[in-house]
Amino acid sequence: MRVLLINPPNCGRSIPEEEFGITSIKQIFRGEPFSLEVLAGGLANHDVRILDLKCEKESMLWPVLAGFKPDIVGFTAVTCEANKVLAFAREIKSQMDCRIVVGGNHASCDPQYFNQPEIDFIIVGIGKQSFGQLAGKLEKNETDIDIPGVARRKAGSNLQFTSRNYSRADLMEDNPPRYDLVETYRSHYVLEKLNMRMGFVITAHGCTHHCSFCAIPPTTGGKYLLHNSESVLRDIKLLGDIPFIRMVDANTFGNPRAAQELCDRIKAAGIRKKYIADVRADTIVNHYDLLKEWQGAGLAGVVVGFEEVEDSRLSAYDKQYKSDVVTRSLEMLHKLGLMIVGDFIVSPDYTEDDFARLEKFIARHKIHVPMLSILTPLPGTPLYASAKNNLLIHDLDYYTFTNAVLPTRLPQRQFYETYASIMNKFHSR
Numbered sequence: 001m002r003v004l005l006i007n008p009p010n011c012g013r014s015i016p017e018e019e020f021g022i023t024s025i026k027q028i029f030r031g032e033p034f035s036l037e038v039l040a041g042g043l044a045n046h047d048v049r050i051l052d053l054k055c056e057k058e059s060m061l062w063p064v065l066a067g068f069k070p071d072i073v074g075f076t077a078v079t080c081e082a083n084k085v086l087a088f089a090r091e092i093k094s095q096m097d098c099r100i101v102v103g104g105n106h107a108s109c110d111p112q113y114f115n116q117p118e119i120d121f122i123i124v125g126i127g128k129q130s131f132g133q134l135a136g137k138l139e140k141n142e143t144d145i146d147i148p149g150v151a152r153r154k155a156g157s158n159l160q161f162t163s164r165n166y167s168r169a170d171l172m173e174d175n176p177p178r179y180d181l182v183e184t185y186r187s188h189y190v191l192e193k194l195n196m197r198m199g200f201v202i203t204a205h206g207c208t209h210h211c212s213f214c215a216i217p218p219t220t221g222g223k224y225l226l227h228n229s230e231s232v233l234r235d236i237k238l239l240g241d242i243p244f245i246r247m248v249d250a251n252t253f254g255n256p257r258a259a260q261e262l263c264d265r266i267k268a269a270g271i272r273k274k275y276i277a278d279v280r281a282d283t284i285v286n287h288y289d290l291l292k293e294w295q296g297a298g299l300a301g302v303v304v305g306f307e308e309v310e311d312s313r314l315s316a317y318d319k320q321y322k323s324d325v326v327t328r329s330l331e332m333l334h335k336l337g338l339m340i341v342g343d344f345i346v347s348p349d350y351t352e353d354d355f356a357r358l359e360k361f362i363a364r365h366k367i368h369v370p371m372l373s374i375l376t377p378l379p380g381t382p383l384y385a386s387a388k389n390n391l392l393i394h395d396l397d398y399y400t401f402t403n404a405v406l407p408t409r410l411p412q413r414q415f416y417e418t419y420a421s422i423m424n425k426f427h428s429r
């Protein structure tokens with residue numbers, strides 16, 4: 001089968017820009033559409049292409065469809081991309097005969113959203129194995145599509161969904177990601193500040209924790225699924241001379257024993273690359289020596305979801321640690337000399353004092369790259385269940401983490417101006 005996998009363009013709308021003319025709140029990140037490369041790895045018997053509309057002009061979609069004539073078009077989408085993907089799917093369905101499949105973070109958390117006539121199948125959760133099985137059945141024109149993890153629309157009724165029990169079999173570790181399918185886009189995937197080429201590798205899916213705002217646990221049914229170290233090593237090598245590796249796990253080093261084993265194997269193989277990993281603050285505090293070992297293997301920086309500096313809010317987010325862990329982890333990271341990307345959540349109920357406290361904290365602890373996201377209840381998360389009746393904005397185009405979709409305590413203009421001024425201060429340094 002011909003399968004076209006599409007990474008949607010950068011999506012999202014901005015209240016600060018539309019309402020108050022504040023144009024500086026832009027979080028443009030870059031990186032390869034790794035989920036699609038992973039999926040392509042599970043489609044070995046098919047002719048697969050990847051179209052990255054974050055690199056190409058949107059208008060390229062049509063000539064590519066006309067030239068390739070796919071039997072299956074697969075879209076990935078986070079929440080703020082969901083509407084755009086539905087619009088593309090509608091247009092494609094009106095112009096050609098093909099099956100449209102959607103997967104990714106939003107489909108996993110809120111599959112019902114894609115219960116639309118233009119979508120044929122929705123893959124819920126990590127999708128390498130289930131998508132491969134689906135493509136196999138479609139190729140044989142089978143009509144009985146009863147595959148765990150695959151939801152489908154039935155005319156006039158709700159989604160029909162075969163539930164699943166996630167396991168390591170879903171990872172299909174013998175099939176590596178198809179890095180080759182994005183070769184033409186490689187020059188776009190750079191770590192901008194350092195102008196360094198960057199590649200993605202994953203060592204584990206899902207997370208060991210269940211923070212209330214987080215959209216990761218639904219992708220694996222709450223499980224933490226580890227790759228074996230051999231397959232990770234293989235993927236690092238497949239990236240050839242790319243010098244910088246972003247480990248895109250939501251929680252790298254979540255299994256310290258496995259993390260140590262991988263570190264030992266990277267050292268033994270003599271691989272010389274730089275790594276950046278997402279690590280929990282309590283992992284840093286409890287496993288300082290592990291980080292030190294990893295630094296010896298090339299770890300250059302960490303992304304840490306500190307989220308908050310106040311105990312009551314940390315506890316409301318179900319982070320499972322207190323603010324002293326945040327400060328201790330920062331001391332340890334500075335002692336090691338690692339680059340620190342610190343994620344913080346700005347709650348819509350922030351006062352000027354809260355903003356000032358956060359700003360002071362970031363400056364005092366010399367966090368190199370602070371990232372400030374506005375608390376956003378994503379459908380499918382525990383936070384959404386508790387906050388949905390208070391939502392001011394339901395249009396998912398605004399679910400970019402840079403808009404307050406819940407009411408702000410400060411007047412909106414003041415909220416956004418304060419938020420923007422802190423971001424600008426840190427990012428202009």
Ligand code: B12
Pocket residue numbers: 007009010011012027029030031032033034035036038039054073074075076077078079080081101102103104105106108109123125126127128131200202214215216219248249250251378399400401402
């Ligand atoms: C790398 C990354 C990016 C990259 C690359 C993404 C890309 N597609 O180009 C960049 C930097 C561009 C990016 C951008 C953004 N990101 Co981002 N990103 C990630 C990150 C760190 C890793 C994603 C990844 O590669 N995972 C590994 C792959 C293998 O797993 P996966 O994506 O879950 O894919 C599996 C399944 O979901 C499924 N699947 C996925 N797609 C499809 C498609 C089909 C057809 C099928 C069948 C199955 C399927 O199968 C895959 C393989 O098993 C995640 C956090 C995380 N650790 O997961 C955040 C994450 C996905 N990003 C997030 C967000 C919010 C954003 C941004 C809005 C920016 C921001 N403020 O953070 C923008 C969105 C872009 C835009 N404005 O439109 C959120 C999404 C939450 C949500 N539901 O909205 C996440 C979860 C992080 C978080 N803080 O919560 N991101």
Ligand code: SF4
Pocket residue numbers: 207208209210211214215216217250251280305
């Ligand atoms: S925020 Fe981080 S630690 Fe919490 S559930 Fe999500 S990935 Fe895991």
